[in-house]
Amino acid sequence: MLKNTDCLLILLLGDFKNSRMFNTISRNFKNILKCNSYEDALSLMKNNRIDLIICENKKGSSLFSFLEKEQKHIQKQLLFVLNYDLDTSELLKSIELKLDAYLLDSSSKKEFFDKISPIINSYLKINSKVLGEYYDSSNKNISLFKINQKGIITYADDNFCSLSQYSRKELIDTNLINLKHKLISNDEFNMIWNNINNKNWKGILRLSTKQKDSFCNKVYIVPVHDINNTLTEYICFSHCIDDFVSDEDELKSKIESNNLSVLALISIEEYKILEKFYSSELIERIEKNFKENLLLNSEHKEMFSKVYALGKGRFAVICAFNDYMETQKNLKVYFDNFVDIINSRVLFIDETEYDLNIVLSYSFGKYMLFEDVTQGLEEAIVGNKSAFNSSDASIRGLKLAKNTEIIQMVKIALDNYNIIPYFQPIINNKTEKIEKYESLVRLIDENNRVLSPGEFLNVTKKSEFYSQITRRVLENSFKILEKINTSISINLSALDIEKELTRELVYSLLEKYKEHSHKIVFELLEDEEAKDFTVIKKFIRRVKKEGVKIALDDFGSGYSSFERVLLYEPDIIKIDGSLIKNIEYSDSSRNLVETIAIFAKKQNIKTIAEYVENEKIFNILKEIGIDYSQGFYFGKPEDLKLS
Known part of the structure; x- marks a missing residue:
């Protein structure tokens, strides 16, 4: 049975005038682009994210020649050929071209x-991921609607009608601005609309139901273009996130309305493991069950009346400070006991038990209370504390002051072009000659001190300056390609690649330095916050076409290493330094490095060992068969100072 096709964009190539199946296709797919010429088909494929191409094959047409010639442009899409007669030679051609289906127009509908x-359905299972979840019409929180260039709704699926409480007839021909919630001004909405402006767009939209209630949506908007690259409409995927957003809004409103409050922020310690190994539906059930049972103890109900779900395995409880005072409880003793009770419980879902533990941060006050407790939770996680009192504002104040100082230092360095790359040599273990350099960011401060990334980079990650640092490193690293004969390895995090501006910068630099692009290696850093792996894989495919090589950093440092190899198909893996540093004395480190070397050779992947600090380590690596070495034994990172 065919399902969830609303999220697919279909291209019909041919006139289909004599096709019995044309009406069937038209009725079962919502988003269809149609053209008659091969040239127009290429234009539509270039300007749109096409999922499925159905080609009409008439007698005497040159369809198969076209498909063979343009095979590289149609590798990502499903490709069906619709024939009016069975032709054995063409059937064999379709097998050679690895078409997904050879169809006969004379077939019955069944x-x-x-x-x-x-x-x-198999394609949908892999490729229909939007807004962090797979599009599925049975998921009532995920919906789809379409708007034209002016924002007028032209289609809405059943889920969107249900969420908005409007009928499809009422929604069609309504401008989306008329559905905005009263909390959003016209100016704010117009600013969102201007940001969309013929581009892919992701963001939060708070809309209003027919009963004027609010429903909050995470929206992903995809433009559709015709053969002249003219915008025709937008397909909008919407994920209702009321369960999370409304709770946070309500919590912050509660903090504002109370004179003073006691607030506790609670995090499921194992949430990242749940995210990695369980479906979003099961995680949702676990969070719901956890929330419902958090205040089972009567002592907890005495102080707190509601649990607020904040998403990502985080919850909050709050009460007025006066209500807490009446209980005459010691806050530290109370929350230590709270953690012990929760951690001693086991959660049962479908007869499976989940042993979940919590980390908790608490404080009291009003001004910056939510921020204090959030910071306290991070301190608790880093400090391995189960309950953390974040009431001491001096902790936050000192950290904030230090971070502000670092941000100011970064700004000055950027203004003075003092964010620069240093280069560390990478040696070919057979020839013992330098074949590559790794580009490593450095900051020169006002006292001419050279600072490594650990002293400034993490603080800037959530600021506007992080992207500027990435830009500066990329531009300076590419410039040096013209002056050296070796390859340059440049670090990029998954989060860097997810940013469209970074990707566009990389593409423009590869175009500008295309005669040297074969000397570029992008070293992918693992990032737990990365979500959009489809974007990352597309980026990898595109840069590899330009001759760029892909390396994976810190291989062997965690359980995700081999998974990343399958995901990213790298040319090079860099073995984690913690394994190399101990290889002289640790049999387990040596065995693991040998295993990685064997695996890499079978996969035709080159290996680089980091942290090679002495001759003995170098000799062991050569004996094992590692291809390249990098470390202080060969040279520290430094400014190449090439004129």
């Missing part, structure tokens, strides 16, 4: 769908 349904 035969037609029996053939295409498993292929499309």
